Amino acid sequence: MQAYDVVIVGASFAGLTLAHHLPKNLRVLVVDAKPEAGSTVESTGLITTKTRNEFESFFDIDAFITNHISSIGVVAPGYDDYFISSVKEPWIFQTDTKGLVKALADRAPSNVTVRTKTVFFGVEDALPVSSVKIQTQGKSLEEIRTRVLVGxxxxxxxxxxxxxxxxxxxxxxxxxxxxxGQVYLGPCPEETIYHFWFGEFSLGYGGWLSPTIVDGHKAFRIGLAKLEKDRGQAKDLIRKFIQELLARKIISIDGEVEKPGYFFGGLIPIGGVLKNISKENVILVGDAAGFCGAFAADGIKGSVISGKEAAGLILRYLQGEPSVFKELPKRMNAHGDIMDYYRRQLCYRWVWDQMCRDETFRAMYDIINTERDTFLEQFCDSKDKKKSLTRTVLKPRHVFRLARYSWLILSDMVRSLFH
Ligand SMILES: Cc1cc2nc3c(=O)[nH]c(=O)nc-3n(C[C@H](O)[C@H](O)[C@H](O)COP(=O)(O)OP(=O)(O)OC[C@H]3O[C@@H](n4cnc5c(N)ncnc54)[C@H](O)[C@@H]3O)c2cc1C
Known part of the structure; x- marks a missing residue:
């Protein structure tokens, strides 16, 4: 039976970041069910400045940035209006997700073995060494031994x-x-991401459009996210969404609309950070631990930070500190108060989940539209700490708009009680 110090299940942002940070004298195995690391990555791949900095400390992230985004375009319900809000420096970055994850795997240190086409099936709890069941495609079920197992x-x-x-x-x-293909909305489409706030799309999250470059050609990512219970509607809605954008000449597609370059779907955790994410010699990182913004659905930052911080804790565990994994959230919070960010995200999620109708989204759009000159600033990592979405919106001059918006939310809540 093969023996490792650490077995990591998942060769994506969290697992591979961890693999890069573990001490080089440890024997590390990363397993992933996919044919190759990065063969598919279920993520748009937008990262903030802070996430870029987190990557930069161990990896040449800039080689995988396709677009520097300094504007957001928000499109009102019914497509009848939109605004562009900009900042001077890039606010977020579009990455080449497949290339990035593949390179993270290819450049893993020599003490790390990445085994793809390999599925984790289970573990027999035993200390200090656990027996993990994995199966590589075309081979029989195998048991390997490890001192630490990472989800x-x-x-x-x-x-x-x-x-x-x-x-x-x-x-x-x-x-x-x-x-x-290309995007044509606003003055600098290649530096803009777009959000579409419609009741139909926005029950859950909203529609998005993000220009990118694939194999040296102009391309764009178009997507939407729904609450899991409505996932069956996603394909039809995206078809409708694309047709609408084509008809309005907001996008053009090179090739057939029925044949995207690639496509994917994935579940995004929005219930907040989980409390019970470790026991004895097992620890969860990334999405597995719920390190994802419940409203913004941004999980790459939490995956990278949890991967980095888990590495130090695993070393301490192996040196004889049995309960050290419990420190993970606290240690992560040292990276720009990320746990506080996750808590705020839960509040935004609650408000968003109450809104049902285009009218309500329109009322919110109307408030934010009046603040469009500064709207984007509060999302920048470099922002003045006093700036926040709530402070931007809660101003005396918005009192009537806010009253209307609150009334609409309230009536949405009442309506959903009867549906
Ligand atoms: C449509 C969509 C768009 C998104 N856009 C963004 C964005 O723009 N910015 C952002 O920050 N976040 C975004 N997210 C969220 C982000 O992608 C995730 O938070 C992030 O990928 C989590 O990384 P991870 O390493 O924890 O897990 P994942 O990236 O989900 O990787 C888990 C890996 O584990 C492997 N695996 C699972 N089960 C097994 C098993 N039993 N055996 C072997 N291998 C297994 C999988 O094959 C996979 O490779 C998006 C998510 C979705 C679905």
């Missing part, structure tokens, strides 16, 4: 399930298609 296996973690740790319970279903 970096995404929102629907099998490691969490097999070890009795807490599991994510609330999800969005995000669905995205990538096309060669």
């Amino acid at each position: 970096a296996d995404g929102s629907h973690s099998r490691v969490a399930q097999a070890t009795g740790l807490e599991r994510n319970r609330r999800f969005l279903f995000g669905y995205e298609q990538v096309f060669f």
